[in-house]
Amino acid sequence: MSGLEHHFVVPFERSFDAHYGLEYLEPARGRITVTPKLLGADGTVSSGVYAAIAESLASTGTAVEVVPKGLVPFGLNNSTQVVGEVSGGILEGLARCRAQGPSEWLWDVEIGPPGGPPSAICTVSIAVREKRV
Secondary structure (H helix, E strand, C coil): CCCCHHHCCCCHHHCHHHHHCCEEEECCEEEEECCHHHECCCCCECHHHHHHHHHHHHHHHHHHHHHHHCEEEEEEEEEEEECCCCCCCEEEEEEEEEEECCCEEEEEEEEECCCCCCCEEEEEEEEEEECCC
């Protein structure tokens, strides 16, 4: 993950992302294998899984740029719209930075089966703050 591991308070293998199975392909790109524990009562991937993926990819994409400057990214807002039903297979997420300001970055994230239409479309705002000691 681009050398960010030493900045984590919790080792990745003990993180929530590791728990639900997020694998980073690049800082703002990742995938999961859909397992029964990720399904909601209707048998499809829970909307919270999509929101978690989007938040993580946007936060990590921001962190790669700001952590070396002594700044820290914090999730500020996450609007996730589930637009397709998935009950198995692989989901890939790709976050694209739409805008960068001194205190906030805005990301668009699409998540869906590889090569298929998105199952979720997300907009995530990440706050950028000075690191507190």
